[in-house]
Amino acid sequence: MADLTPLLAFRWSPHSFDPIAEVTSAEVTTLLEAARWAPSVDNRQPWRFAVGHREEETFKHILVNLPASEQRWAGRASVLLLAAEHTTDNPFATYDLGQAVAHLTVQATALGLHVRQVTEFDRRGLITDLDLPSDVRPYVVTAIGQLGDPFSLPADLLRHETSLRHRQPLGELVMSCANSPS
């Protein structure tokens, strides 16, 4: 990881968020700007967002639609942000939304914040609770905040939090193609 830009090298997804820390509206705007300036197929920008700061109704609506196992840690985040696809006959919407959220995570690192994403949640419940338009498909919830005390986590999450992160070696990811030099 030595040669990576620090913004990428220092990004990781914690479960432990500081339950007191606040993420300001200005910081959230910066995160959304980072997402907004992501590239997309034909510049269609098929992303929509719903933002809930802790104590706000939107935060509570997002939180209650997460599985109980995720609520254990996500409730401590400063912001829960729903990222959704704008579904207008765009086969690349999911790809583009992923890029937008990736931009957001890098910008979060630049602000000294952390992000953990969750795709497992009650989509129908969230559509109802947030009264989302019919052409919007909830895709991922991002929990955003400052790093908290990992020892405040339940034992299984603490174990996860303090384990080494792994990636497949490049040798398994880069395919050797017929015309590659041997």
Ligand SMILES: Cc1cc2nc3c(=O)[nH]c(=O)nc-3n(C[C@H](O)[C@H](O)[C@H](O)COP(=O)(O)O)c2cc1C
């Ligand atoms: C699309 C997506 C969905 C994820 N869903 C969950 C989830 O449901 N619960 C969870 O605890 N982490 C979730 N994660 C976090 C991943 O487990 C985490 O990014 C991965 O283990 C790599 O760790 P790192 O982000 O610290 O490098 C998700 C991440 C992504 C990108």
